[in-house]
Amino acid sequence: xxxxxxxxxxxxLWFWIFVGPFVLGLTLFTYVxxxxxxxxxxxxxxxxxxxxxxxxxxxxxxMLRDDAFTGSLVTFLVFTAFIVPATYILSLSLALMVNxxxxxQAFFRSVFFLPVACSYVVAALIWKMSIFNGxxxxxxxxxxxxxxxxxxxxxxxTDPPWYWLVIVTVRLWLQAGFYMxxxxxxxxxxxxxxxxxxxxDGARPGWQVFRHITFPQLRATSVAxxxxxxxxxxxxxxxxYNLLADSRGYPPYARPPLVYLYxxxxxxxxxxxxxxxxxxxxxxxxxxxxxxxxxxxxxxRKED
Amino acid sequence: MSISRxxxxxxxxxxxxxGAAGAGCGxxxxxxxxxxxxxxxxxxxxxxxxxxxxxxxxxxxxDAFDDAHVEVQWRxxxxxxxxxxxxxxxxxxxxxxxNGPTLDQIQGGQVVxxxxxxxxxxxxxNPAVLAPKTYEGKIWAIPQVVDMQLLxxxxxxxxxxxxxxxxxxxxxxxxxxxxxTRDVKGLFLGNxxxxxxxxxxxxxxxxLELITEDGKVGFDDPAAARALGKLRQLYKxxxxxxxxxxxxxxxxxxxxxxxxxxxxxLWALPQVKKALGDDFGVLPFPKDGAHGRPAVPVGAxxxxxxxxxxxxxxxxxxxxxxWVEKTEYQEDFALTYGFHIPARISLAQKAxxxxxxxxxxxxxxxxxxxxxxxxLWTPASKVAYQDALSRVIKGxxxxxxxxxxxxxxxxxxxxxxxxxxxxx
Numbered sequence: 131x132x133x134x135x136x137x138x139x140x141x142x143l144w145f146w147i148f149v150g151p152f153v154l155g156l157t158l159f160t161y162v163x164x165x166x167x168x169x170x171x172x173x174x175x176x177x178x179x180x181x182x183x184x185x186x187x188x189x190x191x192x193m194l195r196d197d198a199f200t201g202s203l204v205t206f207l208v209f210t211a212f213i214v215p216a217t218y219i220l221s222l223s224l225a226l227m228v229n230x231x232x233x234x235q236a237f238f239r240s241v242f243f244l245p246v247a248c249s250y251v252v253a254a255l256i257w258k259m260s261i262f263n264g265x266x267x268x269x270x271x272x273x274x275x276x277x278x279x280x281x282x283x284x285x286x287x288t289d290p291p292w293y294w295l296v297i298v299t300v301r302l303w304l305q306a307g308f309y310m311x312x313x314x315x316x317x318x319x320x321x322x323x324x325x326x327x328x329x330x331d332g333a334r335p336g337w338q339v340f341r342h343i344t345f346p347q348l349r350a351t352s353v354a355x356x357x358x359x360x361x362x363x364x365x366x367x368x369x370x371y372n373l374l375a376d377s378r379g380y381p382p383y384a385r386p387p388l389v390y391l392y393x394x395x396x397x398x399x400x401x402x403x404x405x406x407x408x409x410x411x412x413x414x415x416x417x418x419x420x421x422x423x424x425x426x427x428x429x430x431r432k433e434d
Numbered sequence: 435m436s437i438s439r440x441x442x443x444x445x446x447x448x449x450x451x452x453g454a455a456g457a458g459c460g461x462x463x464x465x466x467x468x469x470x471x472x473x474x475x476x477x478x479x480x481x482x483x484x485x486x487x488x489x490x491x492x493x494x495x496x497d498a499f500d501d502a503h504v505e506v507q508w509r510x511x512x513x514x515x516x517x518x519x520x521x522x523x524x525x526x527x528x529x530x531x532x533n534g535p536t537l538d539q540i541q542g543g544q545v546v547x548x549x550x551x552x553x554x555x556x557x558x559x560n561p562a563v564l565a566p567k568t569y570e571g572k573i574w575a576i577p578q579v580v581d582m583q584l585l586x587x588x589x590x591x592x593x594x595x596x597x598x599x600x601x602x603x604x605x606x607x608x609x610x611x612x613x614x615t616r617d618v619k620g621l622f623l624g625n626x627x628x629x630x631x632x633x634x635x636x637x638x639x640x641x642l643e644l645i646t647e648d649g650k651v652g653f654d655d656p657a658a659a660r661a662l663g664k665l666r667q668l669y670k671x672x673x674x675x676x677x678x679x680x681x682x683x684x685x686x687x688x689x690x691x692x693x694x695x696x697x698x699x700l701w702a703l704p705q706v707k708k709a710l711g712d713d714f715g716v717l718p719f720p721k722d723g724a725h726g727r728p729a730v731p732v733g734a735x736x737x738x739x740x741x742x743x744x745x746x747x748x749x750x751x752x753x754x755x756x757w758v759e760k761t762e763y764q765e766d767f768a769l770t771y772g773f774h775i776p777a778r779i780s781l782a783q784k785a786x787x788x789x790x791x792x793x794x795x796x797x798x799x800x801x802x803x804x805x806x807x808x809x810l811w812t813p814a815s816k817v818a819y820q821d822a823l824s825r826v827i828k829g830x831x832x833x834x835x836x837x838x839x840x841x842x843x844x845x846x847x848x849x850x851x852x853x854x855x856x857x858x
Contacts (some may be wrong), residue, residue: 177542179522198821264625264677265692283676286627288828376632376681382821383828396537398812400518419602 189407225313250368316351575736641725
């Protein structure tokens with residue numbers, strides 16, 4: 131490489147060549163809309179992004195008093211309570227099983243990872259239309275039919291809330307493989323000497339070894355996995371929207387915050403002020419939860 | 435020599451400009467050869483119609499307009515959201531089809547006043563669908579075609595079960611129950627169990643209104659809760675088809691024999707006829723209670739002009755030419771591809787297709803029992819009502835208390851939109 135482009139003075143130039151486009155994109159598509167949204171949240175902004183009527187905190191009080199919005203936060207909590215432990219247990223079990231395979235490990239790793247490559251929209255439509263549709267020829271209802279049970283309208287039944295089964299299984303199928311790979315990487319970092327020492331000390335292979343060696347050694351991986359799972363659950367939109375929305379709107383159940391705000395701000399209502407206030411509230415909640423979680427798990431603390 | 439940061443950014447900016455200029459050249463080469471070069475370009479948006487041939491037809495109409503080059507955009511997906519977003523910018527359409535416009539779009543000055551266009555033809559437009567396009571005496575969009583929804587029933591299935599076509603809501607509940615067997619459900623009101631598609635129709639069938647003429651809440655009445663309670667019964671008795679592969683707007687569940695009755699649009703009639711021949715009949719939503727009367731929803735996609743258009747006068751001229759003057763195109767659009775009622779009364783009366791059999795009855799329902807969604811029924815009120823209806827039907831919530839909170843919310847919305855100091 132010619133020396134005139136490698137010198138100390140060109141560091142700044144190269145820094146901006148590599149970082150510049152990214153910073154520009156981030157500013158233009160993330161920070162500007164973010165600030166604008168915060169600005170809109172203090173205005174009566176029906177069908178406009180350049181509002182004139184300042185309303186102070188009215189949008190915030192309206193949003194916090196709105197049962198549908200608080201209800202959507204509860205929906206999110208319920209969803210998290212299902213999906214985080216379910217994905218955690220399933221992906222850890224898959225990783226433990228794949229890790230013990232004497233052969234064809236790469237094959238099974240790929241098989242379980244494959245669903246990650248599928249889009250949420252496509253998977254949601256398959257779940258909705260072929261597996262869990264409500265008529266007699268849907269896959270789930272065909273299976274029920276073998277046992278003589280009645281057909282169930284999976285996505286329309288609220289009592290018992292069968293729709294959770296559909297929503298949780300589709301995400302479980304889509305993301306378990308990804309977290310399995312994270313756990314596999316974690317498992318391969320556990321030193322074999324620990325297992326040897328345990329065997330010498332008379333620990334029984336199986337539960338005892340898992341409980342006292344493998345699980346504690348996976349601590350760093352577990353923390354990362356749980357954090358990612360919670361943040362992903364906050365961002366849930368695609369599968370909810372594609373499973374439950376129809377041309378006339380969205381049912382009042384299983385409506386997470388993003389779906390509700392989408393309809394408030396970008397649906398026919400176009401109440402951008404109210405929607406922005408909701409988005410700001412949501413962002414604050416996510417920030418607080420993440421900070422608490424990080425503190426609690428000791429994220430970023432030096433490993434001993 | 436090192437390139438200074440300023441110079442680098444300058445070069446970058448230059449590249450961006452060059453790129454934009456290049457894109458500008460590329461985008462306008464389309465069909466300028468047709469003798470219209472030099473004329474301004476109008477962009478016209480339509481939502482995606484399912485019927486084959488419609489897209490070619492609207493492009494043909496647009497090409498026949500002499501004073502401008504009209505570019506038709508055929509937009510699949512969430513059309514209402516797309517137009518709402520596009521109207522905030524200058525890159526949106528000049529002329530667009532809209533299932534509205536909404537009151538907020540009118541009050542926000544996003545659409546142009548089109549009253550002049552209908553000066554002569556106003557009395558020839560179906561008044562039920564023109565009313566929601568009118569605000570403070572001005573017309574904000576020109577109705578293109580009238581759409582309506584109605585109840586289809588399978589004559590042979592009703593005869594086998596010994597059930598008369600239901601004329602009251604109670605009879606409908608009974609009939610749906612009797613018609614339900616292991617493999618066939620009695621009634622299909624959409625996969626959500628009804629709240630989405632029915633909207634205000636059950637209230638109108640009980641003799642009430644969503645918003646009264648003088649702009650008040652029209653369903654603050656015990657009859658409303660009674661009617662909604664009966665819809666709950668349909669769900670509770672498992673008479674409703676739920677979770678069908680295609681939703682209410684598609685007659686597939688009905689023609690495939692998954693349900694004995696289905697609520698769907700008039701647009702489905704040709705498909706139903708093709709699949710079932712004469713083995714079907716149509717009904718309005720049956721009346722309920724002493725003051726009830728049958729009801730069907732009617733609505734119209736209409737042509738509006740964006741207030742951000744650079745050629746407003748030309749866009750108005752185009753709308754007038756296509757949707758007021760060119761009656762042969764309006765007739766072709768309504769009746770040749772899909773199945774809609776022309777918005778012009780004179781055309782609707784002339785159409786032979788709309789005279790006999792179920793189609794004729796449907797037109798009669800639309801004329802005698804048609805209700806359009808009032809302009810003051812804002813999206814926020816609508817969402818509150820649909821949510822409440824869903825909780826009543828599926829969750830068994832108390833219809834009276836649910837309706838009370840909808841009445842409160844609707845009254846607040848009415849205060850908001852009727853408050854004159856709001857807009858600058």
